[in-house]
Amino acid sequence: MALILGKSLLFAQSLPADDNYQFPIRPGKQNFLAGTMGEIRSTHIHAGLDIKTGGQEGLAVFAAQKGFISRIKISTKGYGNVLYMKHPDGSTTVYAHLQKFIPEIRDWVRKNQYEKKSFAIELFPSKDKFQYEKGELIAYSGNSGSSSGPHLHFEIRDNQQKPLDPLSFNFSEIKDNIPPNIIRLGVKPKSANARIFDQHQNYYFSTQKTGNVFKVNEVVPVYGEIALELQGYDQQNGSYNRNGIQYIEMQLDGETVFSQHIKNFSFAESRNALVVYDYEEKQKNGRQFTKLFVDNGNSLSFYSKVKNKGLIVIKDTLEHQVRIYLRDSYQNESIVKLNIIGKIPPKKVPNSTKKKNSFSWKIIKNFLKIESPLKVDHRPEIKVYANRIGYEIAPIYTDSFNAWYLWDLKKGLPDSLSIYKELHALKLAAVIPPNQKFSFFSKQLDILFPYQSLFDTLYLTHNYLKKDSQHTDTQEIFTINDESIPLRKYISVTLRPENDYKKFNTGVFSIDEKNRYHFEGGKWKENEITFRTRNLGKFTLLTDSIPPTVKLRGVSTNKVRITIDDQLSGISDYRVLLNDQWVLFQYDPKRKLIWAEKEDFNGRPINGNLKVIVSDKLGNETIFQTKL
Numbered sequence: 202m203a204l205i206l207g208k209s210l211l212f213a214q215s216l217p218a219d220d221n222y223q224f225p226i227r228p229g230k231q232n233f234l235a236g237t238m239g240e241i242r243s244t245h246i247h248a249g250l251d252i253k254t255g256g257q258e259g260l261a262v263f264a265a266q267k268g269f270i271s272r273i274k275i276s277t278k279g280y281g282n283v284l285y286m287k288h289p290d291g292s293t294t295v296y297a298h299l300q301k302f303i304p305e306i307r308d309w310v311r312k313n314q315y316e317k318k319s320f321a322i323e324l325f326p327s328k329d330k331f332q333y334e335k336g337e338l339i340a341y342s343g344n345s346g347s348s349s350g351p352h353l354h355f356e357i358r359d360n361q362q363k364p365l366d367p368l369s370f371n372f373s374e375i376k377d378n379i380p381p382n383i384i385r386l387g388v389k390p391k392s393a394n395a396r397i398f399d400q401h402q403n404y405y406f407s408t409q410k411t412g413n414v415f416k417v418n419e420v421v422p423v424y425g426e427i428a429l430e431l432q433g434y435d436q437q438n439g440s441y442n443r444n445g446i447q448y449i450e451m452q453l454d455g456e457t458v459f460s461q462h463i464k465n466f467s468f469a470e471s472r473n474a475l476v477v478y479d480y481e482e483k484q485k486n487g488r489q490f491t492k493l494f495v496d497n498g499n500s501l502s503f504y505s506k507v508k509n510k511g512l513i514v515i516k517d518t519l520e521h522q523v524r525i526y527l528r529d530s531y532q533n534e535s536i537v538k539l540n541i542i543g544k545i546p547p548k549k550v551p552n553s554t555k556k557k558n559s560f561s562w563k564i565i566k567n568f569l570k571i572e573s574p575l576k577v578d579h580r581p582e583i584k585v586y587a588n589r590i591g592y593e594i595a596p597i598y599t600d601s602f603n604a605w606y607l608w609d610l611k612k613g614l615p616d617s618l619s620i621y622k623e624l625h626a627l628k629l630a631a632v633i634p635p636n637q638k639f640s641f642f643s644k645q646l647d648i649l650f651p652y653q654s655l656f657d658t659l660y661l662t663h664n665y666l667k668k669d670s671q672h673t674d675t676q677e678i679f680t681i682n683d684e685s686i687p688l689r690k691y692i693s694v695t696l697r698p699e700n701d702y703k704k705f706n707t708g709v710f711s712i713d714e715k716n717r718y719h720f721e722g723g724k725w726k727e728n729e730i731t732f733r734t735r736n737l738g739k740f741t742l743l744t745d746s747i748p749p750t751v752k753l754r755g756v757s758t759n760k761v762r763i764t765i766d767d768q769l770s771g772i773s774d775y776r777v778l779l780n781d782q783w784v785l786f787q788y789d790p791k792r793k794l795i796w797a798e799k800e801d802f803n804g805r806p807i808n809g810n811l812k813v814i815v816s817d818k819l820g821n822e823t824i825f826q827t828k829l
């Protein structure tokens with residue numbers, strides 16, 4: 202412990218000073234942000250600033266500090282064209298989604314691309330290769346990689362490669378006197394006896410804004426263990442973009458019970474984003490709520506002063522004050538006010554729903570929740586069968602029409618339910634613990650869960666069905682739970698389909714909520730196919746026999762542009778030969794475009810026989826030839 206403390210102290214001393222950096226784009230002028238460091242994105246935590254470039258590419262990018270280019274990467278994904286610069290104080294700055302580098306870097310990179318015969322490349326130049334002073338031109342801004350519009354992604358990392366908040370370095374280029382904004386507050390039950398408005402379900406509240414205070418107008422009756430979550434954003438002066446909030450603190454009756462301050466994090470823990478926000482709510486309703494509690498499986502270290510993981514337990518009948526303080530990097534502050542009052546849960550609740558036609562059940566975290574219409578005699582009869590024992594359970598509450606039941610799954614995994622003497626199979630296949638390797642086998646599919654691939658215990662369900670389809674005779678659909686459960690790491694799934702497929706060009710696709718297909722992969726062995734995925738939900742097998750399309754879009758003395766596209770599985774690879782020799786073509790999948798500029802031809806004239814070979818992910822290939 203002492204050793205760790207000593208190390209972090211040393212590390213704190215080596216942090217760069219405030220005036221160390223120059224703003225990398227339009228220095229000295231007001232700049233605007235489309236993203237801030239620490240923002241919780243759908244699959245990761247955002248590591249830097251997204252600096253707007255007015256919808257344009259080609260703005261000059263300057264070295265933020267004296268140093269040398271330590272890493273260069275060109276990719277069609279992620280950061281696209283990116284430069285990493287190492288500085289004398291041990292810190293690193295990162296410039297991503299670039300359009301191009303300055304000529305001396307570009308020429309050296311191109312030489313390496315020709316040696317490797319590859320557009321995508323990663324290079325680590327030696328310390329003396331590319332040295333620049335603070336403020337020297339190093340590149341031009343762009344929209345390369347996984348970028349959805351022109352901007353510069355800029356990071357400052359410490360000597361451990363942990364991203365820091367660039368706004369903590371007091372750049373005068375960014376102005377911000379706008380406090381964070383709140384849209385909604387969510388309250389969720391966390392224990393079996395928890396209630397909100399007498400119900401065991403989530404509630405969402407809008408707030409009334411007065412200055413920088415956001416108030417929930419009603420006093421909310423609650424009981425048991427509850428959790429809060431918040432939908433909000435921060436804005437900087439002069440731009441409409443909704444960015445992340447750096448600092449959140451929650452107090453219950455004046456005592457801090459939860460706080461997070463995103464000052465830095467490590468890239469290895471970035472995937473925790475999926476449990477920082479409410480993943481299920483986002484999948485179902487598209488709204489992103491930040492949890493004001495540390496959920497199971499969340500290993501991030503930017504929480505402090507957290508009591509009982511941030512969960513609030515109310516067991517009295519008094520009124521309590523919840524206050525949430527939100528601050529941005531410029532210390533602008535907003536306060537959310539919610540008053541709750543303890544209320545002992547009644548057995549009979551006011552009618553909140555109409556009479557249901559039939560019973561339904563679903564798994565919510567560790568509970569099996571059952572809803573059933575009441576019979577005339579108002580005596581529901583439900584038995585849960587677990588480990589071959591039948592447990593008669595009483596409703597947690599009823600209204601005039603329906604009854605609600607909760608079964609704690611930690612007590613045992615039920616195989617069936619008896620409702621008014623009718624037996625219903627539950628098809629819960631297994632309980633998968635998050636912190637160990639687990640192999641599941643069944644007739645239709647096997648799943649291998651590596652160590653820590655889950656954030657939380659998974660109550661595994663799976664299903665197989667054949668349905669008529671316009672594409673094939675019958676489509677086979679394999680379902681594993683649903684897409685509302687996040688995975689930390691890839692799992693390996695083996696499917697045993699019944700149909701006959703042309704194995705050489707058939708693979709596994711996931712089906713999203715909008716019924717779109719996404720290629721997952723797959724390796725055949727006899728009549729089973731194995732693939733890796735980081736999503737649960739629906740999967741199917743599709744045959745792709747249509748090769749990619751290749752079309753010449755434009756030729757000039759300076760540039761050749763070619764469109765490449767593939768319908769089902771997508772492009773996996775392309776090669777361009779001029780008079781049988783490899784030539785460098787750049788690739789932007791967003792625009793379905795490959796192109797070469799005069800300099801990309803490595804001094805060769807742009808004429809002769811051009812041959813373009815494009816393959817998709819299921820082995821179909823197109824060879825396109827033309828004379829330039």
Ligand SMILES: [Zn+2]
Pocket residue numbers: 236247249250251354355
């Ligand atoms: Zn970014």
